Amino acid sequence: MKEYNGKPLVEGLLEEIKHVYRSDNRPWVIGYSGGKDSTVVVHLVYQMLKNLRPEERHKTVYIVSSDTLVENPLIKIYLDDMLHLLDKSAKRDSLPISVNKVTPKPDTSFWANVIGRGFPTPRLNGTFRWCTDRLKIAPSGQFVENIIKEQHTEIVFILGVRKAESAARKRRIEGRELADRLLNRHETIKEAYVYPPIVSLSTDDVWDILMSNNRKNAWGGDNSQLIELYSGADSGECPFAGYSSKEDQQQSCGQSRFGCWICTVVQEDKSLNGFIRSGHRELIPLAEFRKWLMSIRDVPEYREKKRRDGSVYRTSQNQLGFGPFTWEARQMILRRLLQTQKQMNYELITIDELRAIDRIWDEEQDLSCRVLVDLYYDEMGERLPWDQLKRPVFDEETCKKLEKYAxxxxxxxxxxxxxxxxxxxxxxxxxxxxxxxxxxxxxxxxxxxxxxxxxxxxxxxxxxxxxxxx
Missing domain, CATH: 1.10.287 (Helix Hairpins)
Incomplete structure (x- = not known):
């Protein structure tokens, strides 16, 4: 059996984690994505806390999960179930664990930017990669900043990163390590430190821990579900944005891992297609919508010839470069998204996001102030909660006169x-x-x-x- 610090693997890991936990009063923040590595980290920390005497559990461990609002439905459902069970079990066991899910604000979500403001979807080659920062890094970063500000304290990130993930990850981790130190300074947050307890584990070690104890984790969850997700998707996970740099976060997302079903920075979403091939045919509409959205990105008739700030640029062929999606294209995208949502009977865009988009359109495009609410009614057969409150800037006759004069x-x-x-x-x-x-x-x-x-x-x-x- 593999050893760690001269003891059996799990025992050695628990001993080290306990030592770090007891060494100071700084709260811990663990990014839990539901993937194998973050599951192992939460499992070990949960077990360590259970092994402590009540008076030794002197500081809070924040479990934080990042929901981009465009997560793969299977992963989202699984993760929500695990978070609910984790919260329930921590309260039952009287452990100082706080379970949290963070999301982007409605007016900064993927659909608010694409449908509301017309942002073109992120490219395959990584240019104009606006999604990771807005959907993942900013919400989790704000959560951490609130802890630091409200408690006037430093914090420690507990990360499920491993050198064995890739040669590039190994080089980045070793580049930040301090000799004989378990904690390293966070690269961008001066009030934070980083502790990666499973950094030296192999992939086989991770799976051995998950498969042990009849596949039950420390809070009572069944790891068989996680194993089924991996076998169905042929993928990894997109972890919480708590690592030392934006580069690391971008390296860990958009590479056929568990993540956004609408991700356009890869040619083929192997995770989504893997689930479909394994029998989840209910996800086919998502794959079809994603393929369609990518196909219209660079169609001239769907793109403005100016940027949102009114500036223009020319291509190497001296043609006017593309700006955001046209307002007509945004309406087309929303209509097709609602059709897909209705077809799947699964929420793909929230009411709060629709409200945010409606507000953006009212301030930038829609003189009638009725386009979104009427479009929603046409597709869904029901009125949005604020439908009756909508009043036009000008009536229809006046709008026609404006177009005539223009x-x-x-x-x-x-x-x-x-x-x-x-x-x-x-x-x-x-x-x-x-x-x-x-x-x-x-x-x-x-x-x-x-x-x-x-x-x-x-x-x-x-x-x-x-x-x-x-």
Whole structure:
């Protein structure tokens, strides 16, 4: 049997974890993703706490799970069940364990950014990789910051990272290790330390621990479910964003691991497809939606030719580069997402996210203030809770007149809408300078100058062509 610090593996690990726990009063934070490594870490810490006398359990262990709101349904259901059981068992055993699930704020979620603001989905090559930071790092980071601020204390991250995961991970871990020290300084959070208790374990060691005790973990969960998930998905896990750098977090996500079902930074989601091949055909609509969303990303008719801030850029072929999804494309994405949700009878977008998207559209695109709530009713057959509260900025007749005037006087409708929304937002401000400055920004955006330049160039080109024919 393998030994650790001169004792049988598990006994040696428990002894070391107990020593670190008893050595100071700093709270512990454990990122629990539901994967094999984080499960082993929580299992060992839970068992260590049970072995202590009540008076020795002197500080809180925070179990934190990060839900991006676009997790694979099978993983989400499993993880929610484990978190519920973990919380229930910790209270039964009188252990100082606090179980928490963190999520991105509704207005920063994946769908709020894609459907609300029109963010293009993250690329396969990793450029414009906005998802990891907003969906995973920021929510968990905010949770940790709150602990530090509220308790005026340093904290210790207990991480389920292992050198055996990959050669690259081994180099990164060893690059941060301090000789003969169990705890290392966190790379980005000055009030935090890092303790990786299973850092030297092999993958076989991890599975041996999970398979022991009739596959029961310390809080009574059945590890057989976890084993089935791995065998079905042929994947790893996407851990809590508590490691020392954003690079490590990005290395651990989007590589065919347990994670977001909509992930677009891989060509093939082996985890999702693995579950489907193993018999979970209820997930087929998710795979089809993901494939469709990736297929429309770079279709010109679905993309603006300006960025959200009004700036433009040109490609190496001197063509105007793409900006966010058009408003029409965003409506199309939402409609298809709701259709998929209805088909699966599983929530893919929350009511809070829909509310956030509606607010964004009201401030940027929708003069009627009815597009989202009416679209939702068309697809789902029921009204959103705030449906009756929606009142248009202008009635339908006025909106048509605005479009007519915009066309008649060659004023871009986007500019008209931008000025209306800016005025509406600041109309009750006592300082009129704010409104004037906002309107000035609207009429001096780069895309308007670019449009004038293109029109001037086309006019010159037409004059030259006419001269050639004379």
């Amino acid at each position: 066309s008649e006087f060659s004023v871009p409708m986007d500019l008209m809408k931008s000025m209306i929304f800016r005025t509406n937002k600041t109309k009750f401000f006592s300082n009129t300078r704010i409104l004037r400055e906002s309107l000035r920004k609207a009429v001096t955006q780069q895309w308007l100058q670019e449009a004038e330049l293109v029109n001037a160039q086309e006019g010159t080109r037409n004059e030259d062509q006419q001269s050639d024919t004379l």
